[in-house]
Amino acid sequence: MKVRNVFLCQSCGYSSPKWMGRCPDCGGWNTLIEEKISDTRISRPAGPSATPVPLDEIDYAESERFLTGIGEFDRVLGGGIVPGSVVLIGGDPGIGKSTLLLQVADRISNTSHNVLYISGEESPAQIKMRAGRLDIASKGIYLLAETSLEEILGHAQKIPHRAMIVDSIQTIFTDQLSSAPGSVSQVRESASQLMNYAKKNAVPVFLVGHVTKDGAIAGPRVLEHIVDTVLYFEGDSGHSYRILRAVKNRFGSTHEIGVFEMREGGLEEIVNPSSLFLSERTPGSTGSVVVSSIEGSRPILTEVQALVSPSPFGIPKRGAIGVDYNRLLLLVSVLEKRVGMHIQGQDIFINVVGGLEIREPAVDLGIIAALSSSFKEVAIDPDTIVFGEVGLSGEVRAVTSAEVRVKEAAKLGFKRCILPERNASQLALDSIEIIGVSTVKNAVEAIFP
Ligand code: TYD
Ligand code: MG
Secondary structure (H helix, E strand, O other), rough: OOEEEEEEEEOOEEOOOOOOOOOOOOOOOOOOOEEEEEEEOOOOOOOOOOOOOHHHHOOOOOHHOOOOOHHHHHHOOOEOOOOOOOEEEEEEOOOOOOHHHHHHHHHHHOOOOOOOEEEEOOOOOHHHHHHHHOOOOOOOOEEEOOHHHHHHHHHHOOOOOOOEEEOHHHHHHHOOOOOOOOEEEHHHHHHHHHHHHHHHHHOOOEEEEEEOOOOOEEOOOHHHHHEEEEEEEEEEOOEEEEEEEEEEOOOOOOOOOEEEEEEOOOEEEEOOOOHHHOOOOOOOOOEEEEEEOOOOOOOOEEEEEEEEEEOOOOOOOEEEEEEOHHHHHHHHHHHHHHOOOOOOOOOEEOOOOOOOOOOHHHHHHHHHHHHHHHHHHHOEEEEEEOOOOEEOOOOEOOOOOHHHHHHHHHOOOOEEEEEEHHOOOOOOOOOOEEEEEEHHHHHHHHHHO
């Protein structure tokens, strides 16, 4: 076995024989770190070789998935856990990754099923303390404080288990490599061996991943390519709720989110997120409007706020939280040019309440409404919701799933909905008044009658 030194980029996995200040692949500065890697010849693992099989002869039943009973978690995974899948969960320190996985372990273990919880960071006593706080008394959770991959796989063969949790992948190392735990080659190698283990034994494996300062899962991007599912656990320290978001999922939609709240006794799922995001609204305030956006398969109503005020300096300021900044600039220009609202010279800020990010164009009309309301200093009727995509010529374009959005609003007691004309013409609901608009100008007239 020949050992050689290479420089590996810690953020994208690029390898170079010499040191460079900047990674030519991902452009990161000072990300190339020297690591020893061994040139081992890759040989086929022992065992029968696979043969091609016709698609219709493969048996797989969707029923092989099993549920944890934590509805929000199951939904984000695409409808439960797929045996043999590897799920990577990333998130800031202290956000609740270990708490979530301990609660998951509690739900899927019982007298006949074990869960193996491997901790490379905390001692069994610390985990026991957390379990006490969460009121977990399951007899099927086996804790193992170990960081050597070979040891872990050895123990895994001895204790039959229904799922394995590895907290965190950055602490795990394999003897086959001489580089330090947490280095790119170690993380990559450990993850792919755990992947092999999962597939071979049809056991789901959950990996906790640390995130770097800029929010990406630490270690090479290839880690995200190796695993089947990548989830991010998000939230900010100022709020108690947490959002679990799928960014990659081989077994389901990537747009799903799960909403939780961190309480004294652990994470509690929020079955109706709309009511949570709207709970602190002050009806009658200017620049505020409720929009209906779709996250995965589910509509979520959120409040969008705008603040438009005369700019004290020559160059007006712009700021966007929760929506795309460039989208905001575009919509400001549409208001100026197509509606004749002289808003360009003002300081403009947009905020989606509750730390939610709305990435779909249906929020456009909501931004327009909030901006106009703040600019005109006229409040929007609190029982109205707004959604629709806005084009550069000031037209309002149809969006997907209009009916689901309107029904969610009706369910929460909203009385009026302003939406694209094309969507409105296909809807027949009598629980809520529906106003179709085809241009931004129409929309502003409908919002401020
Ligand atoms: P933890 O799961 O340790 O975070 P991570 O593994 O992502 O680093 O969660 C730590 C935080 O959660 C900690 O600040 C305390 C809080 N917490 C609660 O508020 N209630 C609880 O029941 C538990 C277990 C933790
Ligand atoms: Mg932790």
